[in-house]
Structures are given as C-alpha cells and as structure tokens.
Amino acid sequence: MTGTALPAAAAATATLLLLLSISGGIGRLAAGAREPFACDPKDERARGFPFCQASSPVPERARDLVGRLTLQEKAKLLGNDAAAVPRLGIKGYEWWSEALHGVSNVGPGTRFGGDFPGATSFPQVITTAASFNASLWEAIGQVVSDEARAMYNGGMGGLTYWSPNINILRDPRWGRGQETPGEDPVVVGQYAASYVRGLQGAEGDGGGRLKVAACCKHFTAYDLDNWNGIDRYHFNARVSKQDMEDTFSVPFRMCVMEGKVASVMCSYNQVNGIPTCADPNLLRKTVRGAWRLDGYVVSDCDSVGVFYGNQHYTSTPQQAVADAIKAGLDLDCGPFLAKHTEEAVRGGLMNEADIDGALLNTLAVQMRLGMFDGEPSAQAYGTLGPKDVCTPAHQELALEAARQGIVLLKNQGPALPLSPRRHRAVAIIGPNSDVTVTMVGNYAGVACGYTTPLQGIGKYTKTIHQQGCADVACSDDKLFEGAIQAARGADATVLVMGLDQSIEAEFKDRDSLLLPGRQQELVSKVAMASKGPTVLVLMSGGPVDISFAKNDLRVAAILxxxxxxxxxxTAIADILFGATNPGGKLPMTWYPQDYLASVPMTVMDMRPTRSNLYPGRTYRFYGGPVVYPFGHGLSYTHFVHTLASAPSTVVVPLAGRRPANATMGPGKAVRVTHARCARLSLGVQLDVQNAGARDGAHTVLVFSTPPKDGGARWAPPRSQLVGFQRVHVAAGARERVGINIHVCKSLSVVDGAGVRRIPMGEHRLQIGDVVHSVSLQAEPLRVI
Known part of the structure; x- marks a missing residue:
C-alpha cells in the first residue's frame, strides 16, 4: 500500500470546496451487514423494552435500561471492554477507539483488514494546526467520521473515539506535543471545537444524535510523560488558580461548551495533590456542573489503578473506585472499576445510585449514537461502507491539509521555489528523505498509501538520493561522503532531516532541542559542498533549535x-517547486537550546519569576530570545494589511445593581461575572492586499495587549491571540476580512485568585504592522 497516486491538482480545488461545504456521508454504497448491538427487531423481547423505543427521549430510555440491570451487570459495564447483557439482548462493546488524525487501530475497538485495509491518514495535529484554518479542521473531522462510521457498519470499528488531544504544548520537550494544536489556549480550543463538530455531526450539537462520539483529553495539566526520572504516573502538577483559569482550562471549556463534545478524559497525573480522576472539583463541579457536559467522563487507561497502586492515594482498591465514581468518573479505560465496584458498594463505600448516575451518562451516549435503535443499516449513516474509505476526495483533503500546514521558515534570495527547468537534478539527502510511517506521527492507523519526499520531488525533476544518516539518531558519519558527492553533482540540494517517534513520543520526552546525533554536521558539510541552493526540510512535532542553519548563508531556505x-x-514537493504557495504559521515558539537550562519540565508556572530567573513559557509570557516566534511563517508573495474599521471605544455594560459612580478608570477592572457579556464584542474589518505576483493564502493573526495600569496585579500575558482567520488572496487583489473579538472572553485577564476580569482603559490590538487602540469603559448603572 505504498505509492498510491493522488488526483491531479486540477481537481483539487473543486474537491476541497465540496468537502468543506458538506457534512455527513459522501458515498452511498451499502456496507457489509453488522448485527444490531441491541434492540434487534428480530428479537421479540426487544419490542417490549421501553429503552428500545427510538422515538422516546434518550434520558427516559437510559433510566429504563439502568433500572433493569443487576449490580453485577452494572459493574461489568463500567470498563472499556463492556460486557454483554444477553438477557436484555445487549452485546458487548469496546469503547476504546482512536481518531487523532484519521481512524487509528491504536485502541482495540478498531482494526484493519478485509474490506478495510486502511484509512485516510491526515497530517499529525501539530501540522494541521499550523494552517490556522478552522474550516479545514472541521472538514477533516467530517471525513474521519465518515470513515469511522463506514468501518463500524462493516464490523471493524467502534463509535466512541478518544480524540482529540487538546493539552497545551507547554514545554518544547514534551514527546506528545505533536498530538496537540500547539501552545496557544484559544487556538487549541478552537481546534477542539471545530474538529469535534466535524466528528460528531451537526445533530450532535446540543444533545442530539451523534455521528461518532468524540472525547477531549487529557484533563488536565497533563504535559509530561517521562523526563529526568519523573513519569506521568507519579507526577503532581502544582498549578496556580491563575494558570488553571487562563491557560489549562481554556481549551477544555471551549471543547465542552462550544464543541459540545460527548466525552472528556481525565489524566494520570495529580493536580495540586489530587488525582484528576478522583477530583470532584474538576469533574463533577467544573466539567459537568459549570461547563454542562452532556456525555460521559472516562479515565485515561488504568488511571484509577494508577492512583491506587502507583500514587498510593487510597489504601484499598475499593476506596479508589468509590473516590473516582463519586468524583464524577463514568467509565474506566481498564478493568479496575469492573473488578472492584461490587465490593465497594457492598462495603458501604458508595451507593448503587452512584453507579446508576455513571451508567446513565454512558448509555445515553450510546443511544445518541443509535446503538439501541436496531439495524445499523437502517439508521443515519447506515449506507456508509468500504467505498467511503480512502476515497480520492478524502486523500485529496489529506494532501491539501499538508500543503496548508507546512511552514516556510527561511527563504534567502529567495532560493525557493525551485524550477524544474533550472534545477534538472536535485540531491535528496537525509534520514527522513524516503520515509513513510514517519510522516504520520503517532496515534496513526494504516494509511491508504504514502508518497515520500523522494517520490514527491521525483515527479518534478531528476533526483540523486543519498540517505546521509542511517536513521535520525545519526550516530556516525559513514554515509556522509556519498551525500556530499551527491550535493556536488546536483543543481540544488534538499536535506530532509529532523525527528521521529524514536526521539519524541508517548513515554518519551526529549532532553535536547538540537538535531539528534550528527545531523547538524551533515547539514553543514552538505551545504558547504552543494553547488546549488541548499534547502533544509524538517520533520518534527516539537520545535528544534536550528540556529546554525538559520544563520548559515549556505542554507538558503528552511521548511x-x-x-x-x-x-x-507530494505536499513538500509542491511547495518546493512553487505549485503551492506556503501559508502555514508556527503554532508554537521555537526556543534556543539554552532555554532548557532554566526551565525544568516539572515547573508548571506559565509566568516568569524574577527571583529565580525563571523565564516563563510560551509566547504569552516568555520574552527571551527565540529561534522562531509563534506565528512565524513566510510566503512566496507579500501581503499588506490595512485597517478598514474598528471601534475606538467599547462600553462594557454592568449586570445587576451597581452604584451610580460605577464608572471605572485606568487600573480598574470589571469582573466578567459582573458584566453583561452576551453579544459584547468588537468587530474589526481588515483589508488584506496581495502585493506580489503569486496567488497565496494568508493567516490574519490578531493579538491584544491589555492596559499597563494594574498589570502588576494581574500579571497578564505579554500579548494574547484574540482572533485569526485564513484568507486566500489572488495576486494583486485585495480581500476584506472581518474578525469579531468577544470582549469578556478575549480581552479579559485572570488575577492571582483565578478570577477573570476585564481591564478598563486602552487595549492595543496588533495585526502584523497595524496597531489599533480600543478604550474599554464601564457603563454606570443607577440603583433603582
């Protein structure tokens, strides 16, 4: 399954527009018949069960079913490998499936083979996030759920997918940073909401039917796997109220409240001494209470067993079960709850009603998925089958996602794009130059097929291939000479270097930001020998300190x-040769290597601390030197911003009774809970002109800086992304972009007590070179 040909570029635009404008099934060929999970119309018993009446409200159906279960049956439904209930006509179900960037076989709920040899494998999330294109993110979710439903109908997959991963990329060493949409809470939250909407379908927004059930994970402050002898099973993340509110909680709140996700997964680690899967303030009070989750809470795999056996948080397994379920956990990835729940109830540690509450949440999701509605083929999405997986349209979207996510970091000269006419022979060098599975990252399935960088470039020009290093570890220089000779004999040289899952992965955090082994030496020696332009292409999830290449005049361009x-x-080659104009922007800061010396992974503080020279994290709080900043990305053309309209003053209406002198001046702030936030937004109209000779896509990034007065009390971000939009502009043309900035969400800050406030005074908006000030003023209300 390698080297699958993709559709011609001429068909790409129409195909992509179609994908972006539809939801639901694309194909209409019937799948292989799957037997009903429950409520089989051929089963006479099913006709009399109220929980089988599809026309009845889901909560009523779920309550009826729970009321028919014995304690033993209930306990066996609490794990991911949920047992069958034969007397009620209910089959067993595997809850654990994954769809991080395509249907995956990482979880036991999904497998490939037979009519489903593979599924469309989209770019890893960090790459797709670099597109800053919410429409693309949702379109990918729609395609993934088409293929997931098709595989379910064919008996090869489940309907509950524990994706996406929306943890903040807080530390550049984190091995799982590749799975995330980056370091900015708003971008991560928007990605979550968009991808979840694509996965779950339009009806899933607000308690309706679900196409598949998504899951936002890992809640919360989970971003350390195994660093310096400390692993995720034993780590206690000490997080301030301020950081929790304005960083770690933001994406999850957006996922639940805006994406209407059907599930949230709690993490392995503790937060301030309490395991997240046993913390009622996090699960019951926040996720289900304040954010109103309509769905279930699941543990990361064996998390309950981990906080009992590894963290020794409870003295018995039964107490661990009771703590977790009473805190708000509904489902266990693992056998722990199924094994110990009966004992916990019989021992008086919890009531059977606590279990009933958990099952009402999980069973309601299964019912929203149609699993209790009889024949799958007769339901919505029931016609999806093998012909709806790896379709040309789906594979074209995977290609388009890669094109949109690749970032041009450097283009001296400019050296790019290359020309097949002038560069008739190109040396392709590097350990990632002819890879396949490396390109999909982790949590991937079996791809429909692969086009390697060597194959992609070979479609444009003659190639001279030398690996240079045996693998990304690049432990010796045995293959250097062949690479150097190839560069000397070619018209241009492309080095495809970087990382793979042997360097950064789940269970594996990095201890360095430099290229592994002798990769840097290979790049420098090849660049010195190359008679034509040298282009460095990097594959990685996390950032890499490539200052040497950035500053080397012989390395003309970096992707x-x-x-x-x-x-x-194909995507890399299309950008190298100018068929695609790059438009991606970095979704994370690229730090220099020496940043690591003053930043232990275990320190969760986002803000800098002068007393111990701690520099802070992410572009929002770190002000030191960088290799490349968040949002950096070049194009083959030049875009000019012009502010068309934006208010200079916004009045913030206060809610409830307030003194007549409630007007607040500089240095004052209104609690968000004291403002009338509904529809309180400011609109920015911006003209984007393409002043170059090539059509291209441009991402408008709007940053806000709060007033300086009172900043010491709030310790606000240095700047904060408050809006973004990707726009395509033809050469010489101008497009107007409108961005609405929600005042309470985007222009507020969080104080040391974790209270969100809206600072009064001058807020500075920055869009590229354009700077605009907006004055926020509180509206006085008279006491009646």
Missing part, C-alpha cells in the same frame, strides 16, 4: 513539515 501525513512527500 518545517511537522509530520505531514500520508501525502507529505
């Missing part, structure tokens, strides 16, 4: 491809 998915080689 970051992340892990670009099954069509990564």
């Amino acid at each position: 970051w491809a992340g892990y670009p998915g099954q069509a990564g080689g």
Whole structure:
C-alpha cells in the first residue's frame, strides 16, 4: 500500500470546496451487514423494552435500561471492554477507539483488514494546526467520521473515539506535543471545537444524535510523560488558580461548551495533590456542573489503578473506585472499576445510585449514537461502507491539509521555489528523505498509501538520493561522503532531516532541542559542498533549535513539515517547486537550546519569576530570545494589511445593581461575572492586499495587549491571540476580512485568585504592522 497516486491538482480545488461545504456521508454504497448491538427487531423481547423505543427521549430510555440491570451487570459495564447483557439482548462493546488524525487501530475497538485495509491518514495535529484554518479542521473531522462510521457498519470499528488531544504544548520537550494544536489556549480550543463538530455531526450539537462520539483529553495539566526520572504516573502538577483559569482550562471549556463534545478524559497525573480522576472539583463541579457536559467522563487507561497502586492515594482498591465514581468518573479505560465496584458498594463505600448516575451518562451516549435503535443499516449513516474509505476526495483533503500546514521558515534570495527547468537534478539527502510511517506521527492507523519526499520531488525533476544518516539518531558519519558527492553533482540540494517517534513520543520526552546525533554536521558539510541552493526540510512535532542553519548563508531556505501525513512527500514537493504557495504559521515558539537550562519540565508556572530567573513559557509570557516566534511563517508573495474599521471605544455594560459612580478608570477592572457579556464584542474589518505576483493564502493573526495600569496585579500575558482567520488572496487583489473579538472572553485577564476580569482603559490590538487602540469603559448603572 505504498505509492498510491493522488488526483491531479486540477481537481483539487473543486474537491476541497465540496468537502468543506458538506457534512455527513459522501458515498452511498451499502456496507457489509453488522448485527444490531441491541434492540434487534428480530428479537421479540426487544419490542417490549421501553429503552428500545427510538422515538422516546434518550434520558427516559437510559433510566429504563439502568433500572433493569443487576449490580453485577452494572459493574461489568463500567470498563472499556463492556460486557454483554444477553438477557436484555445487549452485546458487548469496546469503547476504546482512536481518531487523532484519521481512524487509528491504536485502541482495540478498531482494526484493519478485509474490506478495510486502511484509512485516510491526515497530517499529525501539530501540522494541521499550523494552517490556522478552522474550516479545514472541521472538514477533516467530517471525513474521519465518515470513515469511522463506514468501518463500524462493516464490523471493524467502534463509535466512541478518544480524540482529540487538546493539552497545551507547554514545554518544547514534551514527546506528545505533536498530538496537540500547539501552545496557544484559544487556538487549541478552537481546534477542539471545530474538529469535534466535524466528528460528531451537526445533530450532535446540543444533545442530539451523534455521528461518532468524540472525547477531549487529557484533563488536565497533563504535559509530561517521562523526563529526568519523573513519569506521568507519579507526577503532581502544582498549578496556580491563575494558570488553571487562563491557560489549562481554556481549551477544555471551549471543547465542552462550544464543541459540545460527548466525552472528556481525565489524566494520570495529580493536580495540586489530587488525582484528576478522583477530583470532584474538576469533574463533577467544573466539567459537568459549570461547563454542562452532556456525555460521559472516562479515565485515561488504568488511571484509577494508577492512583491506587502507583500514587498510593487510597489504601484499598475499593476506596479508589468509590473516590473516582463519586468524583464524577463514568467509565474506566481498564478493568479496575469492573473488578472492584461490587465490593465497594457492598462495603458501604458508595451507593448503587452512584453507579446508576455513571451508567446513565454512558448509555445515553450510546443511544445518541443509535446503538439501541436496531439495524445499523437502517439508521443515519447506515449506507456508509468500504467505498467511503480512502476515497480520492478524502486523500485529496489529506494532501491539501499538508500543503496548508507546512511552514516556510527561511527563504534567502529567495532560493525557493525551485524550477524544474533550472534545477534538472536535485540531491535528496537525509534520514527522513524516503520515509513513510514517519510522516504520520503517532496515534496513526494504516494509511491508504504514502508518497515520500523522494517520490514527491521525483515527479518534478531528476533526483540523486543519498540517505546521509542511517536513521535520525545519526550516530556516525559513514554515509556522509556519498551525500556530499551527491550535493556536488546536483543543481540544488534538499536535506530532509529532523525527528521521529524514536526521539519524541508517548513515554518519551526529549532532553535536547538540537538535531539528534550528527545531523547538524551533515547539514553543514552538505551545504558547504552543494553547488546549488541548499534547502533544509524538517520533520518534527516539537520545535528544534536550528540556529546554525538559520544563520548559515549556505542554507538558503528552511521548511518545517511537522509530520505531514500520508501525502507529505507530494505536499513538500509542491511547495518546493512553487505549485503551492506556503501559508502555514508556527503554532508554537521555537526556543534556543539554552532555554532548557532554566526551565525544568516539572515547573508548571506559565509566568516568569524574577527571583529565580525563571523565564516563563510560551509566547504569552516568555520574552527571551527565540529561534522562531509563534506565528512565524513566510510566503512566496507579500501581503499588506490595512485597517478598514474598528471601534475606538467599547462600553462594557454592568449586570445587576451597581452604584451610580460605577464608572471605572485606568487600573480598574470589571469582573466578567459582573458584566453583561452576551453579544459584547468588537468587530474589526481588515483589508488584506496581495502585493506580489503569486496567488497565496494568508493567516490574519490578531493579538491584544491589555492596559499597563494594574498589570502588576494581574500579571497578564505579554500579548494574547484574540482572533485569526485564513484568507486566500489572488495576486494583486485585495480581500476584506472581518474578525469579531468577544470582549469578556478575549480581552479579559485572570488575577492571582483565578478570577477573570476585564481591564478598563486602552487595549492595543496588533495585526502584523497595524496597531489599533480600543478604550474599554464601564457603563454606570443607577440603583433603582
């Protein structure tokens, strides 16, 4: 399944527009018949069960079913490998499936083979996030759920997918940073809401039917796997109220409240001494209470067993079960709850009603998925089958996602794009130059097919291939000479270097930001020998300190491809040769290597601390030197911003009774809970002109800086992304972009007590070179 040809570029635009404008099934060919999970119309018993009446409200159906279960049956439904209930006509179900960037076989709920040899493998999330294109993110979710439903109908997959991963990329060493949409809470939250909407379908927004059930994970402050002898099973993340409110909680709140996700997964680690899967303030009070989760809470795999056996948080397994379920956990990834729940009830540690509450949440999701509605083929999405997986349209979208996510970091000269006419022979060098599975990153399935960088470039010109290093570890220079000779004999040289899952992965955090082994030496020696322009292409999830290449005049251009998915080689080649104009922007800061010396992974503080020279994290709080900043990305054309309209003053109406002198001046702030936030937004109209000779896509990034007065009390971000939009502009043309900035959400800050406030006074908006000030003023209300 390698080297699958992709559709011609001429068909790409129409195909992509179609994908972006539809939801639901694309194909209409019937799948292989799957037997009903429950409520089989051929089963006479099913006709009399109220829980089988599809026309009845889901809560009523779930309550009826729970009322028919014995304690033993209930306990066996609490794990991911949920047992069958034969007397009620209910089959067993495997809850654990994954769909991080395509249907995956990482979880036991999904497998490939037979009519489903593979599924479309999109770029790793960090690459897709670099597109800053919410429409694309939702379109990918729609395609993934089409293929997931098709595989379910064919008996090869489940309907509950524990994706996406929306943890903040807080530390550049984190091995799982590749799975995330980056370091900015708003971008991560928007990605979560968009991807979840695509996965769950339009009806899933607000308690309706679900196409598949998504899950936002890992809640919360989980971003350390194994660093310096400390692993995720034993780590206690000490997080301030301020950081929790304005960083770690933001994406999850957006996922639940805006994306209407059907599930949230709690993490392995403790937060301030309490395991997240046993913390009622996090699960019951926040996720289900304040954010109103309509769905279930699931543990990361064996998390309950971990906080009992590894963290020794409870003295008995039964107490661990009771703590977890009473805190708000509904489902266990693992056998722990199924094994110990009966004993916990019989021992008086919890009531059977606590279990009933958990099952009402999980069973309601299964019912919203149609699993209790009889024949799958007769339901919505029931016609999806093998012909709806790896379709040309789906594979074209995977290619387009890679094109949109690749970031041009440097283009001296400019050296790019290359020309097949002038560069008739190109040396392709590097350990990632002819890879396949490396391009899809982790939590991937079996791809429809692969186009490697070598294959992609070979479609444009003659190639001279030398690996240079045996693998990304690049432990010796045995292959250097062949690479150097190839560069000397070619018209241009492309080095495809970087990382793979042997360097950064789940269970594996990095201890360095430099290229592994002798990769840097290879790049420098090849660049010195190359008679034509040298281009460095990097595959990685996390950032890499490539200051040497940035500052080397002999390295003319640098591309970051992340892990670009099954069509990564085609996308890289299309950008190198100018068929695609790069438009990606970095979703994370690229730090220098010496940043690590003053930043232990275990320190969770986002803000800098002068007393111990701690520099802070992410572009929002770190002000030191960088290799490349968040939002950096070049194009083959030039875009000019012009502010068309934006208010200079916004009045913040106060809620409830307030003194007549409630007007607040500089240095004052209104609690968000004291403002009338509904529809309180400011609109920015911006003209984007393409002043170059090539059509291109441009991402408008709007940053806000709060007033300086009172900043010491709030310790606000240095700047904060408050809006973004990707726009395509033809050469010489101008497009107007409108961005609405929600005042309470985007222009507020969080104080040391974790209270969100809206600072009064001058807020500075920055869009590229354009700076605009907006004065926020509180509206006085008279006491009646």
